[in-house]
Amino acid sequence: MKITDVIRELGLKVLSGHEGLENEVTGAYVSDLLSDVIGNGREGNVWITLQGHHNIVAVASLKDLAAIIIVKGIQPDEETIRKSKQENIPLLSTEDDTFTVAGKLYNLILKQ
Amino acid sequence: MQYRFKIAGGDFSNAGTVASSVKKILRQLNINHTVSKRIVIALYEAEVNVVAHAYSGLVEIDIDSEKLRAYIADKGPGIPDIPKAMEEGFSTASPQVREMGFGAGMGLSNMKRNCDILNITSEPGTGTNVEMITYFKPDAR
Ligand SMILES: Nc1ncnc2c1ncn2[C@@H]1O[C@H](COP(=O)(O)OP(=O)(O)OP(=O)(O)O)[C@@H](O)[C@H]1O
Ligand SMILES: [Mg+2]
Numbered sequence: 001m002k003i004t005d006v007i008r009e010l011g012l013k014v015l016s017g018h019e020g021l022e023n024e025v026t027g028a029y030v031s032d033l034l035s036d037v038i039g040n041g042r043e044g045n046v047w048i049t050l051q052g053h054h055n056i057v058a059v060a061s062l063k064d065l066a067a068i069i070i071v072k073g074i075q076p077d078e079e080t081i082r083k084s085k086q087e088n089i090p091l092l093s094t095e096d097d098t099f100t101v102a103g104k105l106y107n108l109i110l111k112q
Numbered sequence: 113m114q115y116r117f118k119i120a121g122g123d124f125s126n127a128g129t130v131a132s133s134v135k136k137i138l139r140q141l142n143i144n145h146t147v148s149k150r151i152v153i154a155l156y157e158a159e160v161n162v163v164a165h166a167y168s169g170l171v172e173i174d175i176d177s178e179k180l181r182a183y184i185a186d187k188g189p190g191i192p193d194i195p196k197a198m199e200e201g202f203s204t205a206s207p208q209v210r211e212m213g214f215g216a217g218m219g220l221s222n223m224k225r226n227c228d229i230l231n232i233t234s235e236p237g238t239g240t241n242v243e244m245i246t247y248f249k250p251d252a253r
Contacts, residue, residue, distance in 0.1 A: 034160075035218035038153060039225070051213045055160075058128040062153050079125065 001025045001112055003067045003090055006046060009108050010094065010101065012069065016081045017090035023066040027109065030102050034059050041065055048102055052076035057083040057091075065089065069105075071098045113176075119162045119169035121188065124212060127163040130171050131156035134182075141175070143248055151180055151246045154226040157219040158242050162186045164209050166240065179228075182244045190236040198224070 003023045007014060014021070026044030031037050032051055041047060043064040049056060052074050060068050067090040070076055076091060084091045094101050115137065117130040131152050138148040155171075162169035166188025174181040191197045198220050205215030224230050229245040 032213055033216035033218070034213040035157065035216040035222055038157065038222050039218050049213075053124070053212055055124070055127060055212065055214075058132070058156065062131070062149070062156055064149070 001109070003046070003092075006067070006105065006108065007092060010069075010104050012092040012094050015070075015076065015084075015091040015093050017067070017084040017088055019085075019088040020067065020090040023090070025066050025109070028102070028105050029065075030098060037065075038063060046105065048098055048105070050074055050098065052080055054079040054083045056080065057087055057089055060089045061087040067092055069094060069101060071096060071101055113174070115173040115175075117171040117173075119159055119171060119184075119186070121163060121165075121167040121169070121186075123163060127160050128156055130159045134173060137173075137175075138180075147246065147248055150226040151182075154223045154244050154246070155182055157223045157226075158182070158184045158244065160214060161219055161240075161242075162188070164205055164214055165189065178249070179245055179247045182242075184242040184244075185239065186241075187239045190234040190238055190240050191232070192234075192236045194232055194234060 004021050024044055025046055028046040029041045030048045032049050037059050041063045044066045046067050047065050048069045050071050052070055054077055056068055057080055069092045073095045134155055135152045166186035169184055169186035172183040196202055200221050201217040203215045203217035209215050227244040227246045231243040234240040
């Protein structure tokens with residue numbers, strides 16, 4: 001499954017990082033603590049979070065994550081968007097809360 | 113080869129720039145991606161610790177054919193009980209720092225997991241020194 005499939009199935013909005021839309025998805029991780037993601041996120045994971053400042057892109061890039069989903073329609077900082085373009089990490093947005101979008105993604109990943 | 117960088121305490125907008133500079137250097141040197149990833153992760157955590165907990169820091173990176181040595185020396189409050197600080201979940205991060213998603217108390221254990229040798233020394237009230245060594249070949253230790 002690719003990020004484009006996740007976007008289509010979950011109705012996500014692409015905020016930036018279009019070059020990474022073909023990234024392969026290996027799974028997902030949910031956390032709002034950056035060091036937790038550094039310790040437990042896996043390459044190719046989609047990361048679901050409510051954090052919007054630019055350090056999330058640094059963390060995603062360090063861990064070779066496939067994309068970041070920002071929940072509850074939270075608007076990330078300008079700098080986050082700029083960095084995500086630079087690092088080719090797709091920033092995706094949803095109006096759903098973490099529980100809801102994680103549930104949808106869980107089902108989607110199980111289905112395949 | 114030797115490289116030096118400065119870190120400003122409290123400057124979260126530049127947190128991670130040392131780690132990303134070193135990432136570029138390692139890419140130019142054609143260092144294996146898995147090894148380079150470990151080095152950069154450990155360095156990112158050390159860098160963020162200076163930003164989050166100290167006033168200013170200096171980073172020295174030494175690279176030879178077999179290993180990378182990073183030395184991060186900061187001026188700051190220091191760490192009174194290093195074994196305690198190494199425990200996962202222990203954090204003295206301020207509420208503002210936590211709001212940005214730091215303060216899980218996992219940085220030091222991420223550093224330990226992502227380098228071959230970790231030495232931390234600290235004088236409370238003065239500062240903290242972190243040395244991390246990583247070998248380019250996994251069996252070269
Ligand atoms: N350079 C430093 N100067 C002073 N204290 C430090 C320094 N590095 C770590 N510490 C102390 O050790 C604690 C644990 O550090 P660690 O990196 O594991 O977690 P954290 O920085 O609090 O949170 P996280 O890294 O998960 O975002 C810190 O909360 C702080 O009290
Ligand atoms: Mg830390």
